[in-house]
Amino acid sequence: MKCFEYFVKHYFFFSTLASLDICMCCSARGRIIASAHTKLQDLFSRCYNRSLLPVRKVAMTNNSIKRGGFSSSFGVLAATLGSAVGLGNIWKFPYLTGANGGAGFLLIYLLATLLVGLPVMIAEITMGRAAKANPITALQKLNPSRLPWWLVGVSGMVAAFLIMSFYSEVVAWVFAYVFKAIGGSILSSDRQVTEGAFTSLISNPLQSLLWQWAVLIFIGSILLMGVTKGIEAVAKKLMPLLFLLLLLLCAVSLSLDKAIDGLTFLFRPDFSKITAGVILTAMGLAFFKLSLGMGTMMTYGSYFRDDQNIPQTTVRVMIADLFVSMLAGIAIFPAVFTFGFAPSAGPSLVFITIPAVFSQIPGGHFLMIVFFVLAAVAATGAMLSLMEVPVVILHERLALSRARSTLLTIAVLMLLGSSSALTNNVLADFKLFGMNMFDLFDFVSSNVLLPIGGIALAVYVSWVWGADRFMHALSNNGALSNQVTARVVLFVLRYVSPLLILLVMLKGLNLF
Ligand code: PHE
Helix, strand or coil: CHHHHHHHHHHHHHHHHHHHHHHHHCHHHHHHHHHHHHHHHHHHHHHHHHHHHHHHHHHCCHHHCCCCCCCCHHHHHHHHHHHHHHHHHHHHHHHHHHHCCCHHHHHHHHHHHHHHHHHHHHHHHHHHHHHCCCHHHHHHHHCCCCCCCHHHHHHHHHHHHHHHHHHHHHHHHHHHHHHHHHHCCCCCCCHHHHHHHHHHHHCCHHHHHHHHHHHHHHHHHHHHCCHHHHHHHHHHHHHHHHHHHHHHHHHHHHCCCCHHHHHHHHHCCCHHHCCHHHHHHHHHHHHHHCCCCCCHHHHHHCCCCCCCCHHHHHHHHHHHHHHHHHHHHHHHHHHHHHCCCCCCCHHHHCCCHHHHHHCCCCCHHHHHHHHHHHHHHHHHHHHHHHHHHHHHHHHHHCCCCHHHHHHHHHHHHHHHHHHHHCCCCCCCCCCECCECHHHHHHHHHHHHHHHHHHHHHHHHHHHHHCHHHHHHHHCCCCCCCCHHHHHHHHHHHHHHHHHHHHHHHHHHCCCC
16 A cells, blocks of 8 residues: 555656656647546546545545435434433332332433533533534534543543443343243243242343343444434334333323322422432432433434534433433323332332233233333434444444444443443452442443533533533524523533533532
């Protein structure tokens, strides 16, 4: 390759001199030679470009790599909502609401979503769209100062890997449960049977690993189809399906005897239960729910269309996401109360309590399949957005093809994630800092990396990138008149969100 480059350069240098000479000596002959020379030059430059393309690609900045993007407004909404919804709504929200006293927790969660979640989400998406690049490059591109802000992007990529390491295992359980639900083996009113089924799944190393790897390959294969034909197309189909299934489950749950008890638990606040711990847990959930603090929303923002109204879209995503959380609560709690189960069962609520509940409802077998398909749909949307972060970073920063960066991401996750998959079996006694690997990954990402990322991004957008640029980008370069909204968001980003997030983090680290 080098020889070829050398030859081409020198050929042009000498031949240009030579043809000038000839032209000066004899204009007629010179014209013929010059035209032959132009043709040759043309031919060489075409060969040169083609043969050196891979070399150039490595050296070039990622501006020149062609980027995918969401093609329609509905696609933007579906994909962004798909990232937000996730197992956070179907698995985490119900069990945290159940364990933290119901409606009081819900109220704080709503406030946290408005005060912390929404502004940071707007900030991330606006940055992503303005930079049209992966999070690391975006932070470099928009930042006029010399501080290494791009490290926030690196921390986002690390967080993505850590979250996926344990999240993919929960997704693996959900996918396994779709098949178990179809087979009917977990349909029993005896809690011991449903508990036994769950324990036998998580304590089997081979099953845990294979389900996790199957999930990673499944998600990776959607990403291989690209942003428009993969992420967007799949989200556009899955999100309406999710609402349909959820509404069906809500209708059944509301028709049960003690539905009213479940609704009271969910919607009537008992303020005596609101403690500092509850407030901080609710805020942490709001953060995790909206996929913030690690560049996911920035990455999706980079696929937003230029004419997309960002504040309007984020508000819609936030409302739809809260609506899904509510519907999940409505689908679960009336049923849990009707059959006398404890709403505070913890993370196993979905895997142990739900099958026992469904076993007592007419048509329960079918409804249980619906429930786990719904959870699998939700999990797919979130996993796609999580995996897209390292994929696009590797693709654009190392100039690997999208296929290679996807394969590399899957390979790293198979290794890293296996420690989560083996947590409940082979590595049951292995602890680091007093935690098993599953809990450690959850702890480091949720309690350290996401809050730090959230604070850093709020500060970056409002102080470093600056008010003028942020407001200009948020108004689609002046096309929208949303000055008041922009000022409110800016104020919250500057003075409210970082402080609140800091509280979450300090509590998460048990520093007060
Ligand atoms: N928001 C997702 C959920 O609720 C989880 C997630 C976190 C996805 C961070 C992407 C990034 O399940």
